[in-house]
Amino acid sequence: xxxxxxxxxxxxxxxxxxxxxxxxxxxxxxxxxxxxxxxxxxxxxxxxxxxxxxxxxxxxxxxxxxxxxxxxxxxxxxxxxxxx
Numbered sequence: 001x002x003x004x005x006x007x008x009x010x011x012x013x014x015x016x017x018x019x020x021x022x023x024x025x026x027x028x029x030x031x032x033x034x035x036x037x038x039x040x041x042x043x044x045x046x047x048x049x050x051x052x053x054x055x056x057x058x059x060x061x062x063x064x065x066x067x068x069x070x071x072x073x074x075x076x077x078x079x080x081x082x083x084x
Contacts, residue, residue, distance in 0.1 A: 023062075034055035
């Protein structure tokens with residue numbers, strides 16, 4: 001396990017491509033499952049809305065995991081309005 005690269009900001013190992021691929025695809029597939037279950041036989045409008053919101057968040061998380069966007073990379077977004 002010593003061959004893992006360590007990120008400079010912490011002692012957490014960097015993600016390998018296969019880890020990002022498996023994690024991202026799993027989130028996207030879970031998103032598709034939630035969408036199909038929520039819209040196939042909708043019992044109520046609130047169930048449709050809830051499944052849309054939850055499925056969208058799973059889908060975004062999968063895309064962010066695949067692309068290495070903010071929650072899954074070391075770079076934090078810049079704060080523009082910092083109160084001192």
